[in-house]
Amino acid sequence: MTEPPAGEAGVDDADLIARVGAGDQDALAVLYDRYGRPCFSLARRITADITFAEDVVQEVFLAVWRAPGKFDPGRGAFGSWLLAMTHHKAVDAVRREETLRRRRAESADGADAARQHDVPGVEDQVWTGLRGDRVRAALRGLPGVQREALGLAYFGGYTQREVAALTGAPLGTVKTRMLAGMRRLATLLGDVADSAGTADDEGALP
Amino acid sequence: MNAPRDEHAEFDELAVGWALHALEPDDEESFAVHLRGCSRCTVTVQTTTGALTEIAGAIPEDEPPPGLRDRIMGAVAREPQETQPPQEAQQHRPPATPPPAIPPAATPSPAPGASTPAWRRGRVLAAAAAVLAVVVGLGVWNVVLQGDRDHQASLAQLYSRAVHDVTRPGVPRAQLTTAAGAPMATVVGGDDKLRVVTVRMPENDTRTSVYVLWGVPKHGSPTAIGTFDVTRDGINDTVVRSTNAGARFPAYAVSHEPGRQAPTRPSAVIASGTVSD
Numbered sequence: 001m002t003e004p005p006a007g008e009a010g011v012d013d014a015d016l017i018a019r020v021g022a023g024d025q026d027a028l029a030v031l032y033d034r035y036g037r038p039c040f041s042l043a044r045r046i047t048a049d050i051t052f053a054e055d056v057v058q059e060v061f062l063a064v065w066r067a068p069g070k071f072d073p074g075r076g077a078f079g080s081w082l083l084a085m086t087h088h089k090a091v092d093a094v095r096r097e098e099t100l101r102r103r104r105a106e107s108a109d110g111a112d113a114a115r116q117h118d119v120p121g122v123e124d125q126v127w128t129g130l131r132g133d134r135v136r137a138a139l140r141g142l143p144g145v146q147r148e149a150l151g152l153a154y155f156g157g158y159t160q161r162e163v164a165a166l167t168g169a170p171l172g173t174v175k176t177r178m179l180a181g182m183r184r185l186a187t188l189l190g191d192v193a194d195s196a197g198t199a200d201d202e203g204a205l206p
Numbered sequence: 207m208n209a210p211r212d213e214h215a216e217f218d219e220l221a222v223g224w225a226l227h228a229l230e231p232d233d234e235e236s237f238a239v240h241l242r243g244c245s246r247c248t249v250t251v252q253t254t255t256g257a258l259t260e261i262a263g264a265i266p267e268d269e270p271p272p273g274l275r276d277r278i279m280g281a282v283a284r285e286p287q288e289t290q291p292p293q294e295a296q297q298h299r300p301p302a303t304p305p306p307a308i309p310p311a312a313t314p315s316p317a318p319g320a321s322t323p324a325w326r327r328g329r330v331l332a333a334a335a336a337v338l339a340v341v342v343g344l345g346v347w348n349v350v351l352q353g354d355r356d357h358q359a360s361l362a363q364l365y366s367r368a369v370h371d372v373t374r375p376g377v378p379r380a381q382l383t384t385a386a387g388a389p390m391a392t393v394v395g396g397d398d399k400l401r402v403v404t405v406r407m408p409e410n411d412t413r414t415s416v417y418v419l420w421g422v423p424k425h426g427s428p429t430a431i432g433t434f435d436v437t438r439d440g441i442n443d444t445v446v447r448s449t450n451a452g453a454r455f456p457a458y459a460v461s462h463e464p465g466r467q468a469p470t471r472p473s474a475v476i477a478s479g480t481v482s483d
Contacts, residue, residue, distance in 0.1 A: 021287075023287060025279065025282055025283065028279070028282055029275070029279055032275055032278060032279075033275075036270050036274070036275065036278075037267050037268075037269065037270060038262070038263055038267060040268060040269075040270040040274070041265055041266070041267040041268045042262045042265065044268050045265055050271065054270070054271060054274050054277070057270065057274060057278070058274070058277060058278050058281060061278050061282070062278070062281055062282065062285055065282045065285060065287060066285060066286075066287055066288050067287070067288045068287075069288075076252075076255075076256075079259075079263070080255070080256065080259040083259050083262045083263065084255055084258070084259060086262075087227065087258070087262065088227050091227050092227075135260060135261055135264040136264075139261070150226070153223075153226045153227075153228040154226055154228075154258060154261070157227075158228065159223075159228050159229065159230055160223050160228050160229065160230070160233075161230055163228070175219035175220075175222075175223065176219065178219065178222050178223060178226065178228070179218055179219045179222045182222045182225075182253075182254045182257060185257050185261075186253050186254070186256070186257045189257050189260055
C-alpha cells in the first residue's frame, strides 16, 4: 500500500476525515495531496486516458467530501478504501465509455482485437513495470493464465464473462483461475512460502 | 477443474469477482444478498481487496495534471455535503461481522418541528430522486447489456406509479436503505396492508426463499409483518398484508430468509429505515 508522504504536521487520515465531516475543505486538500497521485495513477492505468482518469479522481474525492462517514476506520486504512473506490469508479467509467466492447467480446474477432489491445498492455506496462520486489515476485509466481485473467479483470475492467470470451476459456474455468490466482497472490504477498511452486492452473484449492 | 468442490466454492469464486468488480449484474445483485450474511465471503472479499490494493499501490506512479487539484477543490466548494450520520462502509466493503438483527436506521429521523408539508414533500422528492438515480442506472445497464427498451419503459411506468403513491400526503412511508445508504425499498401505509416498492432487489427463488417485512418497535424485538417475493428485475410493487392487526411501527426492515415462512427473528437484513409522514 502506498504510504502517504511525510509532512502535513503528522496529522493522521482519521483526523482529516473527521475534519472533512465538519466541512473543512483544507482537510480534503491534504488528503488529495497524500493520495491524489496513487489514485490518478490507478485510474489512468485502467482508463488509459488522462481526461477520464482526472474525472474519476474528481469523482472519488467529491464522494469523500459528500459523505466522509462512509469510510470506517475500523475496516482498514483510508488509502486502501480510496484505491478500492478509485478502481470501482474507473472500471465503471471504462464500461460506460466502451459499451461496444461488451458486444465485441462476444465475437472471436473482437476477442483477438481486445487481446492484442489489452493483454500486452497489462503484461508490458504493469506486471513488469511494478515497483517493489515483493509485488513483482508475487505476480511472477502466478501461472500465466491466472495472471492474465486477473489482469484483464482488474486493469482491463472486464467482467468474468468477458474474460472468458477474450481468453477462449469456459466461464467456470475463468472463475476458478481468478479464485486460485487471488488465493495464491494473497499467500505470496503475505510472504508465506508456497510449496506448490508453479502449480497447474486448475490445481486443488485450499 | 479437477479438485473436489465444496458447496461454498461457487460463492468463493463470486467473492473474488465481487472484489475485482468483475461480476455480471445479476451475479452482483444476488451475491450482495449472500455476502451480508456470510462471514467466509466477507473474509475472502477483504483478503482479495487487500492484495489488489497492494498491487495498485505498487504500479508506477504518474503525476496528476497540475490543474486537477484546483479543479477538485473548486468542485468541492460548490458541492453540498450529505447531512447523514456516518454509515456502514460502501457496498464493496462489507461488514467484518454478520449484520445485526436490525442495523441502525440509515435514514435520519426528521428534526422536531420540521414536519411541515413543504419539508415532507422535499424529503419525499429527494428520496424519489435517489430511487430514480438507481432506476436510470439500471435502465442504462439494461440497454447496454440487453437492448431492452421495452423493459426500461415498463420500469419507468412502475416507478412513476410508485412515486405517485409515495408522494400522496398524509400516508406514512419509510425509505429503506442498505447499510451503505443505497435505496432498496419504500414502504407505504401502516395499517393492515402495506405497499412495498423495491428497487433492484435481487429476485428470490419462490420455492426456497422469501423476503420478510419487519416492523421495528422503538424498544424490543422486530415483528414479522408479512412475506413477499421479488419476481422481476428492477422495480417490484407488492402489497404485504399485515399479520398483526395493523400495528404501526416507527421503522421497518426487510430480510431475505430461507424457506417460505417468516422466522421469529430476521437473519439476513437487506435494508431498513424509519417512518416519515
